[in-house]
Amino acid sequence: MKKNWLLLFTIITALLLSACGGASSKSSSDASEGKTKIPDTFTYASLTDAVGLSPIMTNDSASANVTEHVYETLFKRNVDNEIEPLLAESYENPDENTWIIKLKKGIKFHDGTDFNADAVKYTFDKLRDPKTAAPRASLMAPVDTITVVDDYTVEIKTKYPYGPFLAALSHSNAAIVSPTADQKQDLNKEPVGTGPFKFVSWTPGDQVVLEANPDYRDGAPALKKVVFKVVPEVSTAISMLQAGEVQFIDKVPAEQLSRVQGLKNVNFEKIEGTPEYFLTVNHSKPEFQDPEFKQAIASAIDRDAFVKKLNGLGIRSDSIIGPKVFGYKESADKAGTPYDVDKAKELVKKNGYDKKTLKLLTANRGNYVLMAEVVQAQLAEAGFKVEIETMEWAAFLETARAGKYDLTFLSWSNVTGDGSELLYPNFHSDNVGSSNMTQLSNPELDKLIDQSRTTTDQKAREEYLNQANELMLKENTAVIMYHDVVTAALDNKYTGLELYPNGKWDLSKVTGK
């Protein structure tokens, strides 16, 4: 009897093992065949799924990664962060409120209809129509009228001179959609644009598939099929990259950096980026308007020590307008209050800042928690009492918007790469209660931000932005923790990836090596 049991156990174990073994040896040969046979399918691992595939109806980076390959904007920022025409041919400003934009001719949408001035008017009118409830309707807020002059000329009049207008037009949410397709189908599910890739399919939660647009004006992309695969766990995405199931990942977190850099089949790339992370006090509370309080906070924080923890994925600069953003001047790099813990201690003691416990609000994602822990320890060293309050993203946004905190960390991705588009939403009193979570209301700063927005003279704009930046640094309005470094890891059988400072990338020129 005993022997029978043992025999049965052995047989079942052997069967299970052989089943696994049999399946697996085949899998390895399939995989190796796949690599050599179809280098056309190129897979990108996305941590989140697209919300939708219409540029008008979305405002998240996962959706934008797809839509930017299907649709195109009138202008775009190049890798050097300069604005250049894309669907536009040229533009002129007969006066400060008028933008006459000439469009490129002979471009067709993927549904075969013509790209022309009507399409531009249709897209922008839909984007700004309150009935659409577009998340980025604000891109068109300064626009007064849009007129079709002829088939390939549009005249846009703004309500006031609007300096960052070209930056707004280069935003992925201002991409031009096919009016015919938009009236016929839901572009959020079946997108139709003029871009280098055409939509094939979308399985929500799983993957979006695009194919090369054979009629693209610069020639069809070399990648025949691109898959945006949802892989929510970053370590799984790296394993897939290592195993050759995925060819490209971006936004490599600092703690996984050494693993990715150690992969033999992968080229790791990093460039200075536009996103930034900063610490702010709650400016709506009277006790935090005391200049010495903000000085004490800024003096207590050793930003160099924090940036070192990021393994090279952070840039140290005091400047609130980052090195890759329009309006930045090098002189601002060291214009902030330097780290001086003794000075901080002195101010804390003198003003009795150690009597009250400060609530440091932080979101529970990315580097936020690390920042909170480091800053809590550094502030404690200077004598402050700090309690961390961690929240998930949705609750965090609501709490920060409502100003229910003492200190908090905020971030901004600076997709348009323009300083006005950073300062206006985050620090202008117009936006307190919504995007201005710092709760700052400073008439002097408001005026400089307004000036930077309401002139189309780019030199003057740069000057206003610099003045605003210097004012904020002088007043310790925010303490920049770091400016981001944008990363990408590409299977080394491929080359030609274009990576932009705002974290976006373009696959249209990627080819096999």
Place this chain on the structure above:
Amino acid sequence: MVAMIVRRLFQLLFLLFGISFLVFSSMYLAPGDPASMIGGPTATESDLNAIRDNLGLNDSFLTQYGHYLASVVQGDLGFSYQTRQPVSEAIAVRFPNTLKLAIASMVIAIIIGIFAGLISALKHNSWLDVSSTTFALAGISIPNFWLGALLILVFSVNLQWLPVAGLSDPWFTVEGLKQMVLPAITLGTGSAAMIARMVRSSMLEVVRADYVRTARAKGVKERNVIWIHTLKNAMIPVITVIGLNFGALLGGTIITEKVFAINGVGRLMIDAIAARDFPMVQGSVLLVATLFVLVNLVVDIVYTYVDPRIKFQ
């Protein structure tokens, strides 16, 4: 029996009504604004208001809940705030993945669990028993995210036997089966361990029962004593554990789905909660609750087959 089933299904309606109210009110009261999750940090107040108007979020709680209930009664689970996709469509895409993963894990769990439990009980206090109980303890203690990551590293990255992630190919294809192996083992281990422990303790109890001694005394073959007289009677608590585990697996397994990039109900639910996508949360919770009740109903019916003494009034 039929009356019992009808009664239980009737109770299910009340239960679902209660759950929908609880979920709706907790999502309504929880901090976080669906509009700001759609608009993102860049949205201005006027953008947010337009979104809120569009979704009917400016209405009172009762109006919102009333609208929701009215459409659910008509079989319409509503639209996702985020993707504007019908909730039922989103669930229909994910549920097959959750179902096949749950079935595969349960098959693994039942085979390993019953086998290990039986050996453990029959070879009580032997080295086989010790190793089996050690396995059970380890199976319950090892967290899924760790086991999943470990299996990926060993079998997918180093040995390259199995794919790292995904579950999109049909289960009856070689590729589909291969995709299922690692997540099913990851999920099945915990359930296997629970089943093994239950089989062991239940068997040890039944093996000492008088009727088993009588059966042996009558000269019934040992094999029949084990399989017919003992195991079948020891199965009642085991079936309960299997039912509960299967119900939980059908509710989606967030961590395993995340580690293996599986497009299942668990991930749908957690993403919807994070995005404050109320209709999607409601829809998936109602689905999970219904499945849980149905699985338990099936378990109750199975009881009557395993033990004919059990009768439903």
